[in-house]
Every structure is written in structure tokens, then in C-alpha cells.
Amino acid sequence: MVAARNIISNLAYRCAGPNCGVLKGASDRWWVMWASFAEPGMPILYLAPWDEEVAVREGALHVCGDGCAQKLQSQFMGNVRENQRNSGS
Ligand SMILES: [Zn+2]
Numbered sequence: 001m002v003a004a005r006n007i008i009s010n011l012a013y014r015c016a017g018p019n020c021g022v023l024k025g026a027s028d029r030w031w032v033m034w035a036s037f038a039e040p041g042m043p044i045l046y047l048a049p050w051d052e053e054v055a056v057r058e059g060a061l062h063v064c065g066d067g068c069a070q071k072l073q074s075q076f077m078g079n080v081r082e083n084q085r086n087s088g089s
Contacts, residue, residue, distance in 0.1 A: 016061035017068025018075065024062065031063040033072055041087075045076045 013024040016033075024030055030050040034057065038044050047069060054060060063069045 013055060013062040015064040015068055016072060017063060018071050020064060020068050022064045024064070028064070031065070031069055033061040033063055033069060034059050035076060043076075043080055043083075045073060047073075 013030070015022045015024070015030075031047060032050060032054045033045065033047050034054075035043055035045050047063075048054060055062060061072060063072060
């Protein structure tokens with residue numbers, strides 16, 4: 001059952017939080033975050049309860065808890081400010 005084992009290892013999620021990198025256990029209640037654009041220049045950060053379908057989407061960040069969610073949120077906010085400065089607005 002090598003194939004089945006490969007599938008299981010592909011489903012191991014690691015927390016995207018800075019200095020975290022914890023591996024998700026089967027029963028852990030995690031969160032998914034992703035950034036998107038409502039319109040050009042209008043970035044939005046999404047935070048949703050864990051959903052397997054959302055978690056495998058491109059750009060999805062896997063988050064172990066509110067501590068890491070907050071760090072990623074402030075990272076996102078920093079990036080937005082940085083881009084605003086660079087575009088001179
Ligand atoms: Zn974490």
C-alpha cells in the first residue's frame with residue numbers, strides 16, 4: 001500500500017505561522033487564510049475555519065491557531081502598507 005501512504009503524507013499540513021511550522025494532526029481544529037483582490041489594489045485577507053477543499057487551493061495558508069493567525073494578519077497588513085508606500089499613495 002505504498003500509494004495510499006503517499007496520499008496520506010501529501011495531506012500533512014504544516015502551519016504557515018512565522019517561527020511555527022507545527023504539523024496538523026487529524027483531529028486538530030485549524031484555520032485557513034488566504035489573500036485575494038476584491039479589485040486591483042484592494043487586497044483582502046480571508047480567514048476561515050478549516051476546510052479540506054479550501055486548504056488545498058493554491059495560495060492557502062494553513063494556520064494552527066489564533067496566535068499564528070494574528071502574526072500572519074500583521075504580516076499581511078505590513079505588506080499592504082509597504083505596497084501603498086511603494087506606489088506613492
Ligand atoms: Zn502555528
